[in-house]
Amino acid sequence: MPSSSSSSSFPLVPVLTLLLSLPLLFIIAPKFLSPKQIQITLPDELDDLALFRRASAAESQPHRLPGHRNHLGSTNAKPKIAFLFLTNSDLQFAPLWEKFFKNGSKDLYNIYIHADPTVKVSVPGGVFTADRFIPAKRTQRSSPTLISAARRLLANALLDDSANAFFALISQHCIPLHSFKFAYNTLFHRSITDLTQLGKLEYRSFMEIVSKAHFLKDRYNARGRNVMLPEVSFDQFKIGSQFFVITRRHAVTVIRERRLWRKFRLPCLSLDSCYPEEHYFPTLMAMDDPEGCTHYTLTRVNWTNSVDGHPHLYRSSEVSPKLIYKLRESNFTQSHLFARKFSPDCLKPLMNISDSVIFLD
């Protein structure tokens, strides 16, 4: 009798189906349990985590190399500046930067390039050799991918050379405003803060940290109302230039950071208010070590008449010695070191005034 034989046998098919669908439950269930806690895990996060863990572990090794923890005095070799080029097109000002780097000796800097792999970026040659390009991932505006790329650059530079003491983020639209020698002296001699109460001298990070902007509330709620809570209250949410120069100690802080990143990596609901790279770093630094930061950036930008979140793009007709002098002016520091945003056609006039103006301090 077919019916009795089937009822006595083990219900293999339903049990197997149930077992096989169990993993699915773990994926679906959290969405019903706590919709605000959903984490969008980008598939490539895992590679980055492994990289950050390696860089973090290397940093924990006791070593007495220059730049380590940025304490002055332990200078058995000269500390270096790591220049982190973040680009999604050709390095249009490579010849100008080449001249800049020729002014500094090879043992005072390192170059690292993160080039969006979905764009064909050519290798400029000179100081920008193919081995300077780090393993990169796609970068997109209005997304946390620009933060990821900066963190990737920091981790690679930390791992590569323990003499890297400052980490300067630069884009393909950035130009130098001074000689290498001037930039080096500014970072290593003018950033020192006298923390006498702590009995030590330390370098500071040139991280812009601003608490007030009329659009700050929209930026804060870009991922949904109060989604940043409890990690980041509105009072703790800061804005600052995407382009910073930070110390080794702070570079380590950034690559070890997980708590804020869990929120900042969430996609925005409103793209108009989505510039996470302008908030993640200043917010983190303001929470972690506000006294260790200058609160201003060394990279000049012109926001006058900005359109669609883009700053003024300088054209070749605007390039002049007067412009360079104007861009150097700062209310906070002796001088800005870098400026943006310049269109590729500026290369010729910039090269023309490089020796007579830009690299003449």
Ligand SMILES: *[C@@H]1O[C@H](CO)[C@@H](O)[C@H](O)[C@H]1NC(C)=O
């Ligand atoms: C670098 O530039 C400065 C300022 O123009 C100059 O005094 C110095 O001699 C230059 N050094 C090298 C190695 O080119």
Ligand SMILES: *[C@@H]1O[C@H](CO)[C@@H](O)[C@H](O)[C@H]1NC(C)=O
């Ligand atoms: C900033 O950009 C505006 C145009 O948007 C221009 O008129 C002004 O001269 C620029 N300022 C500087 C210092 O370059």
Ligand SMILES: *[C@@H]1O[C@H](CO)[C@@H](O)[C@H](O)[C@H]1NC(C)=O
């Ligand atoms: C310096 O501060 C004044 C007054 O707040 C402001 O008008 C000017 O634009 C500032 N200059 C720079 C280079 O930021």
Ligand SMILES: *[C@@H]1O[C@H](CO)[C@@H](O)[C@H](O)[C@H]1NC(C)=O
């Ligand atoms: C080069 O710069 C000088 C000023 O230093 C200027 O007089 C001259 O017109 C410039 N030439 C070109 C081709 O831009």
